[in-house]
Amino acid sequence: MGDVKQANRLAALPIISVEPFLNPGGHPGKLSTAAALHAACSQYGFFYLDISSYVDRSEPEELTRLAREFFALPQEEKDRISLSQEDGARGYQRLKENVTNGKADNHEGIDFYRPVDKPDKTKPVWGENQWPAVPGFKEKYEAWVEKMKKLGMIVIEAMATGLGMSPDEWVQLRNQVDESFWVMRVIGYPPLPNDYDGFSCGAHRDYGCLTFLYADPTPGALQVYINQPGLVIETDSGLPPEHAVEEEGCWINADPIPGCVVCNIGEMWEVWSNGLYKSTLHRVVHRGSNYRVSIPFFFEPNFDAHVEPLPAALRMQEEDRKIRGITEPAKMYQPVVYGDFLLKKVGSNFDTGKGRYDAD
Numbered sequence: 444m445g446d447v448k449q450a451n452r453l454a455a456l457p458i459i460s461v462e463p464f465l466n467p468g469g470h471p472g473k474l475s476t477a478a479a480l481h482a483a484c485s486q487y488g489f490f491y492l493d494i495s496s497y498v499d500r501s502e503p504e505e506l507t508r509l510a511r512e513f514f515a516l517p518q519e520e521k522d523r524i525s526l527s528q529e530d531g532a533r534g535y536q537r538l539k540e541n542v543t544n545g546k547a548d549n550h551e552g553i554d555f556y557r558p559v560d561k562p563d564k565t566k567p568v569w570g571e572n573q574w575p576a577v578p579g580f581k582e583k584y585e586a587w588v589e590k591m592k593k594l595g596m597i598v599i600e601a602m603a604t605g606l607g608m609s610p611d612e613w614v615q616l617r618n619q620v621d622e623s624f625w626v627m628r629v630i631g632y633p634p635l636p637n638d639y640d641g642f643s644c645g646a647h648r649d650y651g652c653l654t655f656l657y658a659d660p661t662p663g664a665l666q667v668y669i670n671q672p673g674l675v676i677e678t679d680s681g682l683p684p685e686h687a688v689e690e691e692g693c694w695i696n697a698d699p700i701p702g703c704v705v706c707n708i709g710e711m712w713e714v715w716s717n718g719l720y721k722s723t724l725h726r727v728v729h730r731g732s733n734y735r736v737s738i739p740f741f742f743e744p745n746f747d748a749h750v751e752p753l754p755a756a757l758r759m760q761e762e763d764r765k766i767r768g769i770t771e772p773a774k775m776y777q778p779v780v781y782g783d784f785l786l787k788k789v790g791s792n793f794d795t796g797k798g799r800y801d802a803d
């Protein structure tokens with residue numbers, strides 16, 4: 444039993460406060476926060492970001508209230524801003540319209556992307572955002588986008604410190620995210636029926652850079668796959684303790700913590716870090732009785748960013764390999780242009796038949 448308890452304690456996701464990075468200039472907590480980010484990104488790819496000194500709790504609570512007002516509208520009202528009216532990516536998707544790993548997800552949602560110059564809805568993701576007619580919706584959500592964009596820059600800079608990047612290396616990285624092609628989703632989850640063949644949102648990795656997830660207080664919905672060789676994790680199989688374990692990995696709940704957003708890294712960070720940081724599998728299984736609302740903000744690279752392993756990450760990896768006595772050459776991640784990668788991912792709404800959450 445000792446091992447099991449130990450594993451459960453280790454499996455809890457770390458909580459990291461953004462406060463030391465909020466004010467320009469020195470702060471005694473900066474280095475330890477950067478180190479905590481580095482550890483969280485390499486061990487879990489998921490953590491809680493305490494943003495209570497950055498935003499007032501009432502702000503995202505108001506966003507969920509506005510989202511509920513929209514989702515409660517008659518279906519034909521919601522369909523007025525459906526993504527088929529636009530570029531196939533920006534707008535409302537009905538319940539079960541989104542498919543992950545071949546199964547319809549039991550959620551509805553609205554997607555917003557960074558506005559573009561010269562919008563053209565015949566080009567994938569190049570149209571205009573469609574805002575619900577709910578009073579105050581656009582203003583409040585636009586204010587949230589501005590806050591989350593700034594938070595993205597703050598966290599990336601802290602991660603650059605955690606990776607030991609030089610000032611020049613940081614400038615180069617900053618140039619790849621300073622016009623972030625962000626995405627914001629507003630998601631509504633009715634309870635998942637027990638006999639449903641699928642999930643509220645199927646298992647996937649996020650594909651971009653950093654996700655900041657604000658969710659209403661519903662517990663037991665978001666689950667994260669923790670995969671750590673050597674860890675022994677308890678399962679709820681009902682077997683006696685000595686058998687009720689499963690090695691290597693398991694799903695843990697990432698329940699909301701007041702004042703925090705759940706933060707996870709996407710596949711672009713996996714490329715930048717040459718695999719040092721993990722883009723971790725997660726899913727939503729909402730079996731509660733309420734209607735759950737979540738608002739993920741995806742802070743992504745610029746559309747034209749060339750994403751390739753960062754020299755600082757390669758240096759760290761080399762150090763680590765030396766210590767472990769590994770001699771064969773490190774596997775190198777293939778560079779990608781973020782916009783190309785994104786277009787493949789949102790291809791489900793166009794012609795490739797792939798879901799937005801599906802693996803390549």
Ligand SMILES: O=C(O)CCC(=O)C(=O)O
Binds near residue numbers: 664
């Ligand atoms: O609703 C959630 O808790 C997570 C949603 C999610 O993982 C996503 O939209 O990528």
Ligand SMILES: [Fe+2]
Binds near residue numbers: 647648649725
């Ligand atoms: Fe996700």
